[in-house]
Amino acid sequence: MYEEILKASTRIAGRIHTTPVQTSAAADAWAGKQLFFKCENFQKTGSFKARGALNAVLKAKDENPKLKGVVTHSSGNHGQALAWAARQAQLQCTVVVPEGSPLVKCNAIQSYGAELIYCAPNPQARAAAAEKIVSESAFLFVPPYDHHDVIAGQGTIATEFLSQVPDLDAILVPISGGGMTSGIAVAAKNIRPETKVFAVEPEGKDLQASLMAEQRLWKGEPKFLDTIADGIRLQQVGHLTFPLLCKYAESTVFSVSDEEMVSAMKFIWQRMKVVVEVSSSAGLAAAVSPRMKEVMPELKKIGVILCGGNVDIDKLPW
Amino acid sequence: MYEEILKASTRIAGRIHTTPVQTSAAADAWAGKQLFFKCENFQKTGSFKARGALNAVLKAKDENPKLKGVVTHSSGNHGQALAWAARQAQLQCTVVVPEGSPLVKCNAIQSYGAELIYCAPNPQARAAAAEKIVSESAFLFVPPYDHHDVIAGQGTIATEFLSQVPDLDAILVPISGGGMTSGIAVAAKNIRPETKVFAVEPEGKDLQASLMAEQRLWKGEPKFLDTIADGIRLQQVGHLTFPLLCKYAESTVFSVSDEEMVSAMKFIWQRMKVVVEVSSSAGLAAAVSPRMKEVMPELKKIGVILCGGNVDIDKLPW
Known part of the structure; x- marks a missing residue:
C-alpha cells in the first residue's frame, strides 16, 4: 500500500x-x-478529496484508455473532487448526491461539468442510484473511500x-x-x-x-x-x-x-x-x-x- | 526611505x-x-499593521532604552498591532479607539495587554485623546500611518x-x-x-x-x-x-x-x-x-x- x-x-x-x-x-x-x-x-x-479522486481517475484511464466516464455517490466533497478529476482526465462524470446536500457543494459539482442526480439521504439509496448508472453506462464507479x-x-x-x-x-x-x-x-x-x-x-x-x-x-x-x-x-x-x-x-x-x-x-x-x-x-x-x-x-x-x-x-x- | x-x-x-x-x-x-x-x-x-508598529517600537526602544510605553489612536488594526508590538518590546501601551469599533478588534487589543480608551468617532477627537495621554505620561505616540x-x-x-x-x-x-x-x-x-x-x-x-x-x-x-x-x-x-x-x-x-x-x-x-x-x-x-x-x-x-x-x-x- x-x-x-x-x-x-x-x-x-x-x-x-x-x-x-x-x-x-x-x-x-x-x-x-x-x-x-x-x-x-x-x-x-x-x-x-481531490487527491484520491485524481489518483483513481488517472490510473483508471492509464489502464483503460477507452474509458468514457466515472460515477460516484458522495455527500459533496468527493463528488466535487471526482467531477474536477474527470475534467482533468477529459472524462465524463455523474455524481449521485443525497437530497439536502449543501447547495454550495452541488453548484460546485456542476461547475466542473458533471451531471448531478439526487437520491434519498441514506447510504442504501445512494449506492443503488450509482449502481444503476454503472449498469446502464460503461462508466467506472469510483467510491468515496473504500x-x-x-x-x-x-x-x-x-x-x-x-x-x-x-x-x-x-x-x-x-x-x-x-x-x-x-x-x-x-x-x-x-x-x-x-x-x-x-x-x-x-x-x-x-x-x-x-x-x-x-x-x-x-x-x-x-x-x-x-x-x-x-x-x-x-x-x-x-x-x-x-x-x-x-x-x-x-x-x-x-x-x-x-x-x-x-x-x-x-x-x-x-x-x-x-x-x-x-x-x-x-x-x-x-x-x-x-x-x-x-x-x-x-x-x-x-x-x-x-x-x-x-x-x-x-x-x-x- | x-x-x-x-x-x-x-x-x-x-x-x-x-x-x-x-x-x-x-x-x-x-x-x-x-x-x-x-x-x-x-x-x-x-x-x-504588525510590521510598521513593530518596526517603530523596536527602533524607538533602541534609541531610548528608558522608554516606558507607547500610545496610539486607531480604528482597530494599528491599535492591535501596537499593543502586540509593545508586548514584544516589553513596553506599556494605551490605545484610543473610536466608539463603535468592531468588538473583535477591541477585545484583541486588550488581550495583548494594552489599555483601551474610547473617544467620539471622528479624527479630531481621537487625536486629542491621544495627545492628552502623551502629555500626561512619557509615552511615545506612534501614529497609524504618518x-x-x-x-x-x-x-x-x-x-x-x-x-x-x-x-x-x-x-x-x-x-x-x-x-x-x-x-x-x-x-x-x-x-x-x-x-x-x-x-x-x-x-x-x-x-x-x-x-x-x-x-x-x-x-x-x-x-x-x-x-x-x-x-x-x-x-x-x-x-x-x-x-x-x-x-x-x-x-x-x-x-x-x-x-x-x-x-x-x-x-x-x-x-x-x-x-x-x-x-x-x-x-x-x-x-x-x-x-x-x-x-x-x-x-x-x-x-x-x-x-x-x-x-x-x-x-x-x-
Missing part, C-alpha cells in the same frame, strides 16, 4: 496544490501543545506533511469512511513509525470499540450520524479501510461533540483567518480536549488536518 | 510571519489576469512579495492613510521600477485628483468616508505619505463601491477559503473591475494585498 502512495504522489504531482502548513500562537496556547495545521481546505476543489487508489491518493497528504514538518509526534485526522485516515496512517507509519495517527470522530460512531476488538462491532445497516459535520457523518468505516486502520492507526479514538466542533471552527475562522467546514474543525476540537491532555501528555508536536473548506457562508452554524 | 525599509526587514525578521502568497484559478478566470494574493491577513495580529518608521515597516510587504513573485506587473493596495501604499511603492520602485503600484480606495476619497495635481485638493477637516470598509475609511492620506505616493505610486487610482467589495469578499471566503475583512477585498474588487481591463490591458501578473482579516464573524455584511 505504501508503494501505491508513493506512485500516487508522482501521478498527481503538478495538478494538485502542495498545501501550506499554518501555525497559530493562540491555538498553541489553547491546546498547550505545538500545533501544525495542514490546510487541505486550500486544496483544489476545496478539500483533500478503494485502494482513493486511499493511496489521500495518503499523499502524509508524505507531503511529514516532508514539511518531519518530527510530528501525532496526526489528528477527522474520520468518516476512513479513506484519509487509513492512507495517512499507512504513509506515516512507513515514513516515521513513532508518529501516531489518531482518528477523530463525531460522537456516536464508536470506532474505538471496533478498533480495539479488531472487528466491526457496528450492528445493522450503515447509517448517518446525527451531527452537523456533514463531511464526516458516516457511522461505519469501509471494509478496505478498517483493516488498515486496525494495523496502522492508534486504537484510541477521539470523539468530539457538535458544540466542540463549532467552537473550534469559530476559533479557526476568527483567529487563524481560515475558512473551514465543520468537519475540518474536529482535529482542533480533539487537540484542545481534556482527554488529549490525559491520554497523551507526552505528545508535543501535533499535526491537525484541516480537511476541507466547502461551507455555505450564508448558512453558518452560529 | 528604501534603506529604512531594508533596515526594517532585518529589524522585524523572525518576529513577524513571512506571509504566504495564494493563487486561485477561479479568481484568475474572473479577472482575466493572473492574480497573486499576499495574505497579510495571516500576519501576526491579523493584519499588515510616521517614517511605520511606513518603512509596511514597505517590507513589498520586499517580501517581490522575492516570492519577482515579476509582478502591478500591485493593488487598499489605501486609507497611505502608510502601506507609500511603503510598498517606495520598495517596489527601488526593487523593480517597471512594477506599478496602484492605490485602491473606497468611493468618495478622490485620491486620484490630488495625485494628478500633486497637491492636496481635499477641503476642510479630515473626515471618515461613508463605507463599510472600516479599515480604509479615512478620506485624506497623510502629510508624509502623500509626497511619497505622488513620487512612487501610479496617479491612476481605482475606486470601488461597498457592493463591489462585499462581492469580492464573499468570493475570497467562499472560493479561496480565506477570512478577510471588507477592506482586504478592495484589491480583488479593483482587479475584476471593467476599469482594470480598460485602463491597463497590458498588465498580466497582478499582486493583490489582502491587508487584514480582523472581522467579527458574527456580524457579516451579507
Whole structure:
C-alpha cells in the first residue's frame, strides 16, 4: 500500500496544490501543545478529496484508455473532487448526491461539468442510484473511500506533511469512511513509525470499540450520524479501510461533540483567518480536549488536518 | 526611505510571519489576469499593521532604552498591532479607539495587554485623546500611518512579495492613510521600477485628483468616508505619505463601491477559503473591475494585498 502512495504522489504531482502548513500562537496556547495545521481546505476543489479522486481517475484511464466516464455517490466533497478529476482526465462524470446536500457543494459539482442526480439521504439509496448508472453506462464507479487508489491518493497528504514538518509526534485526522485516515496512517507509519495517527470522530460512531476488538462491532445497516459535520457523518468505516486502520492507526479514538466542533471552527475562522467546514474543525476540537491532555501528555508536536473548506457562508452554524 | 525599509526587514525578521502568497484559478478566470494574493491577513495580529508598529517600537526602544510605553489612536488594526508590538518590546501601551469599533478588534487589543480608551468617532477627537495621554505620561505616540518608521515597516510587504513573485506587473493596495501604499511603492520602485503600484480606495476619497495635481485638493477637516470598509475609511492620506505616493505610486487610482467589495469578499471566503475583512477585498474588487481591463490591458501578473482579516464573524455584511 505504501508503494501505491508513493506512485500516487508522482501521478498527481503538478495538478494538485502542495498545501501550506499554518501555525497559530493562540491555538498553541489553547491546546498547550505545538500545533501544525495542514490546510487541505486550500486544496483544489476545496478539500483533500481531490487527491484520491485524481489518483483513481488517472490510473483508471492509464489502464483503460477507452474509458468514457466515472460515477460516484458522495455527500459533496468527493463528488466535487471526482467531477474536477474527470475534467482533468477529459472524462465524463455523474455524481449521485443525497437530497439536502449543501447547495454550495452541488453548484460546485456542476461547475466542473458533471451531471448531478439526487437520491434519498441514506447510504442504501445512494449506492443503488450509482449502481444503476454503472449498469446502464460503461462508466467506472469510483467510491468515496473504500478503494485502494482513493486511499493511496489521500495518503499523499502524509508524505507531503511529514516532508514539511518531519518530527510530528501525532496526526489528528477527522474520520468518516476512513479513506484519509487509513492512507495517512499507512504513509506515516512507513515514513516515521513513532508518529501516531489518531482518528477523530463525531460522537456516536464508536470506532474505538471496533478498533480495539479488531472487528466491526457496528450492528445493522450503515447509517448517518446525527451531527452537523456533514463531511464526516458516516457511522461505519469501509471494509478496505478498517483493516488498515486496525494495523496502522492508534486504537484510541477521539470523539468530539457538535458544540466542540463549532467552537473550534469559530476559533479557526476568527483567529487563524481560515475558512473551514465543520468537519475540518474536529482535529482542533480533539487537540484542545481534556482527554488529549490525559491520554497523551507526552505528545508535543501535533499535526491537525484541516480537511476541507466547502461551507455555505450564508448558512453558518452560529 | 528604501534603506529604512531594508533596515526594517532585518529589524522585524523572525518576529513577524513571512506571509504566504495564494493563487486561485477561479479568481484568475474572473479577472482575466493572473492574480497573486499576499495574505497579510495571516500576519501576526491579523493584519499588515504588525510590521510598521513593530518596526517603530523596536527602533524607538533602541534609541531610548528608558522608554516606558507607547500610545496610539486607531480604528482597530494599528491599535492591535501596537499593543502586540509593545508586548514584544516589553513596553506599556494605551490605545484610543473610536466608539463603535468592531468588538473583535477591541477585545484583541486588550488581550495583548494594552489599555483601551474610547473617544467620539471622528479624527479630531481621537487625536486629542491621544495627545492628552502623551502629555500626561512619557509615552511615545506612534501614529497609524504618518510616521517614517511605520511606513518603512509596511514597505517590507513589498520586499517580501517581490522575492516570492519577482515579476509582478502591478500591485493593488487598499489605501486609507497611505502608510502601506507609500511603503510598498517606495520598495517596489527601488526593487523593480517597471512594477506599478496602484492605490485602491473606497468611493468618495478622490485620491486620484490630488495625485494628478500633486497637491492636496481635499477641503476642510479630515473626515471618515461613508463605507463599510472600516479599515480604509479615512478620506485624506497623510502629510508624509502623500509626497511619497505622488513620487512612487501610479496617479491612476481605482475606486470601488461597498457592493463591489462585499462581492469580492464573499468570493475570497467562499472560493479561496480565506477570512478577510471588507477592506482586504478592495484589491480583488479593483482587479475584476471593467476599469482594470480598460485602463491597463497590458498588465498580466497582478499582486493583490489582502491587508487584514480582523472581522467579527458574527456580524457579516451579507
